[in-house]
């Protein structure tokens with residue numbers, strides 16, 4: 045346990061005592077809904093006394109434990125001092141129905157809304173986002189925390205050009221080295237090491253199905269209980285997600301629908317990694333590998349639109365082996381150069397311009413990217 049994670053626990057215990065009961069309308073003027081997630085909603089408000097805009101994150105009390113609320117609040121308040129992390133503003137209270145805390149408000153939406161399907165966003169913008177996220181993640185990792193939920197919906201925009209973005213939603217944050225139950229979910233953002241949990245889940249479902257067919261209501265005496273897979277929280281999961289996010293921003297697609305060994309696109313990528321590893325130096329230090337991989341065997345098909353520089357970046361962040369995966373700071377070495385090959389950049393720019401013109405002439409469709417629509421496009 046680092047000093048920071050110990051302090052966070054202490055702050056949670058202390059702040060229980062200072063939680064007041066307030067009515068939101070007595071202190072804030074509600075402007076609009078900023079967004080909704082699985083845990084609650086986020087409102088843009090103006091503080092009545094100071095006139096400052098802020099975001100109120102509201103968690104229904106019925107489905108939120110006070111301790112998990114205080115953990116997210118205190119983490120954001122005490123440890124998110126990096127400019128690309130969303131900081132809490134020192135106001136936390138309860139209403140009869142909700143636990144609520146105030147946070148810096150980003151007024152230009154989140155990254156999810158600016159990624160144009162099949163087109164992505166302009167390369168300069170991608171590099172600006174990546175460089176800021178590298179700093180934000182390095183800050184959290186340095187304190188001994190892992191974000192564990194890096195995705196476009198959790199990156200908030202302070203301006204439309206992404207010159208200033210903020211990583212938010214600290215509900216999944218855990219201390220490095222803490223033990224958590226591994227969960228596999230069908231997404232490119234889920235790191236490949238989580239697949240052990242997929243096997244268990246599949247077997248469990250199969251057994252439950254058989255049990256049902258036999259007419260047993262589940263939980264029969266002979267039923268084998270599957271062991272949960274427990275893993276140690278590691279910063280490499282954020283680096284994997286940063287690699288996938290970079291790909292999504294550059295192309296408006298995902299490299300594979302899910303990181304599973306029976307997914308064809310992912311398998312091809314893994315083969316490429318194996319072939320490039322076997323022909324690289326015997327060094328196992330990520331830093332040593334970064335410089336040389338651009339000249340390795342031809343990239344997996346879904347990476348062929350990238351320059352050798354970008355391929356090396358992906359190869360570093362998306363190493364299937366967590367132990368060999370690069371760190372956020374490693375990505376900084378790849379900024380400044382070109383990431384998309386010339387012909388691909390021209391194609392995407394043309395496409396972007398076409399959509400801009402279409403939008404200006406009245407059509408709204410196609411303007412906003414939905415990641416769900418994009419999933420699976422790597423299957424080509």
Ligand SMILES: Nc1ncnc2c1ncn2[C@@H]1O[C@H](COP(=O)(O)OP(=O)(O)OP(=O)(O)O)[C@@H](O)[C@H]1O
Nearest residue numbers: 078079080081082083084086099149150154197213
């Ligand atoms: N500080 C903020 N400023 C601007 N918009 C925000 C802010 N916090 C959240 N939002 C918006 O609200 C949405 C939901 O917020 P958030 O991800 O924090 O909620 P959640 O319930 O924890 O979500 P999840 O389902 O991902 O766990 C975000 O995607 C974003 O669009």
